[in-house]
Amino acid sequence: MDEHRAVDPQPPEPRAAVPKSVLARGLLLLDAFGPSDAELTLAELSARTGLAKPTAHRLLAQLVAWGGVERGTRGGYRLSLSLFVLGQRAPRQRSLREAALPYLEDLYEATHENVHLAVQDGTDTLFLDKVSGRRSTPIVSRVGSRLPAHCTATGKLFLALGPPEHLRRAVQAGLARLTPRTIITPGMLRADLARTLDRGYGLNREESEVGVTAVAAPIFDHRRRVIAAVSITGGSHRLDLERLAPAVRTAALSLSRELVRESTHGRLTLDEGDRNRSVGGAAYSESRPHFLGAS
Amino acid sequence: MDEHRAVDPQPPEPRAAVPKSVLARGLLLLDAFGPSDAELTLAELSARTGLAKPTAHRLLAQLVAWGGVERGTRGGYRLSLSLFVLGQRAPRQRSLREAALPYLEDLYEATHENVHLAVQDGTDTLFLDKVSGRRSTPIVSRVGSRLPAHCTATGKLFLALGPPEHLRRAVQAGLARLTPRTIITPGMLRADLARTLDRGYGLNREESEVGVTAVAAPIFDHRRRVIAAVSITGGSHRLDLERLAPAVRTAALSLSRELVRESTHGRLTLDEGDRNRSVGGAAYSESRPHFLGAS
């Protein structure tokens, strides 16, 4: 049904204890929708969540009344447009996307390849936006989908420039092999991240998808912490990574500067919240100041 | 704080009866976040929803545990990235956006102006996607925001080509005046829609925002029902609407054809669900076949 399964594999819905609170149960139903599910039946939802059928039925009726879920053509349930609209109100993604779009467009226009805006989410790279066109190499990524950080150009930047804690967790989570070229040993990954720091941009040479390479550059906030990354992704034979690197870096640099400018005017909401509080506010990239210098 | 207020005014949160069910109350808290709210305090959320503070507090804790809401830097609550990701799973918007993006990019590249992908939502036009760049005229629209159908190029297409029922409801809802040029009398609107049908594309001449004009063309499904529209929007003095119309129409036409092709392969989810069931499956545009013909 959907050829993009590989990116966001169906969560194997564990037989975890069903939460007791009604609210949590209702939200469980929303989570039951995987990234590639168009429409789910009551029976499926009941099975995936572990809720009794009558319970699921009743809660779904409420979700439908709310508007976040709608009934599909063939009796099933599907996530609705209202939910999409609600998601667009998330302040962090919105300000980032709006500020970044012009730069993404410039990169797209220059290359006509896939251009991504990504943030870190746990040990993954999460794609906030994707620009591509007819001439772009078809790839698996989607807006809202994720890939393991260790095998993507953007993800490696987060691991190289972010708090060491993140790298530790990523290694501990296991370096999944997506292609024969994926770096799966902690030692080689560390070496690769060191090279990433030296060069000032991230690379992915067929490490997440066969035949696909990418260049990425980091975006910093006013404290010089990495908050996002932009990348160009395309077919290995078409993309000249070394030639594109300066363009990506320049775009990321200008974007960083614009974000800093805006944030001093108090119009931005980019803070990570409490999630990465473990970070002591230090600027992890300060040891490599050339990341912010001219290329 | 946010210069885009005008697009999506803060909903005046009525003193409506608080729903009884726990789930509905929790979801009410999500709805309490307006399009421009970055962070809300417990007190604000309690006031907006009408929930008692302890209740709101408890429910919010559950929303935070779920991941859809996060605690901001200054103690408040805000919608999180997970919610954005969840919203991206809505199948209709996803398939449309993915199919349309290349065409939107082409239009952007040709004009460097704002390019929209919109669908109808009640009596509004809802923007599913927006492509713009540094050179584009700054306008108020955002992804996920809406404007009244009667004063937008895309919205007029929905009113002109969709079931008469929609037009009736829009008129009945009152034709809000956004600028001096907004069409606010039903008679003039009907005349304008007739012209829209004749020409085959929608126009907006400073009717939603002073100094801003737009051209739009409709996208049809396999039954020739309008399901979406694309538009180019920019400064009145810069945009030559008559010259751009063929480009927009061509893009919309190719996109329509692609969608029909894909839907016969069963890879698409574009149906309106039950919302517009009142529509008897008829093809409202059939009386104007040239909409699907060459320009």
Added chain:
DNA sequence: GCTCGGCATTCCGTCCAGTGGAACGTGTTC
């Protein structure tokens, strides 16, 4: 420095909304 006001948070006795096994109706399969 102290008070006051507004906020978030916790407590706890009352009570009603939520639960899910069972039963039913319907449409599809063998």
Added chain:
DNA sequence: GAACACGTTCCACTGGACGGAATGCCGAGC
């Protein structure tokens, strides 16, 4: 036409949810 799977409704039991009241925490103002 029996068997099955699915969505839907029913209803007596029960434990989760409610919210007024009390507490703790800050920052502003005198």
